[in-house]
Amino acid sequence: MTDQEIITLIEERREHKALVKLYRYESRVSTLIKKYGGSKEDAQDVFQDALLILCKNVWAGDFKLTSKLDTYLYGVCFNLWRTALKSKKGKEINLPDEYRLEDQNELEALIAKEGKIKQVEEVLKKLGDPCLKLLQLFYYQAKKIKEIMQEMKYKTENTVKVQKYKCIERAKKMIAKV
Structure with missing residues (x-):
């Protein structure tokens, strides 16, 4: 199922089918959240919040997907977790340089790199x-x-x-x- 087909399902209020497909990205988000001190439950909460944000943005009617859908979700999750940590600690979070993303292309490159790592992991299992x-x-x-x-x-x-x-x-x- 393509990204656009998923968006169309959400627009048509058949989001259940779309969300089932989107849950394949949850493990990446879990890895991100755990890396920054979160728990599995934190990751699940952040991912669910990101899905809600996606649905609300699509339902608003003017949603334009300018990147891959997994890139969009990963970015939303990243920002949600950073905001959650900021409110917990009351200060700005200093991220390592490799996690500072200046633009959308960097986020897409990071996700592509993670995809390659997953492919290598699959090969190793085989x-x-x-x-x-x-x-x-x-x-x-x-x-x-x-x-x-x-x-x-x-x-x-x-x-x-x-x-x-x-x-x-x-x-x-x-x-x-x-």
Whole structure:
């Protein structure tokens, strides 16, 4: 379903069908809110508020979508959470530079980057258990080759290194196809 079809459903007051499609963006918002000290419940509240804002803006009759719909929702959620934090703390929030967005293009680029990260995550899941476990141990848990050898019951450290290389090459090929 395209962004415009979703907007049309909301305009026609058939928003339930549209909202079901829009909930696929909730996990991104949850990640954002948690990054800035919020809880899962905070993220759900912010996302629901953003959906209400979207519906009200569409129903007002003069809504023009100038970006992707997920970009719009992410921006609304970002601003809602920043406002909520500001009112809680009573002061301006200093965001790290990588989260300061000067214009709509930066927000779209950020969302595109997140999309690519999701694609890589999906590819890693498709690699299968031995490769996925090996890469997680090495990159995410920062375990040494010797520790991986013992944990995964490989015979030598070289075997771990070769297997890691093969897994990375397989992942690169799968990512190139995406």
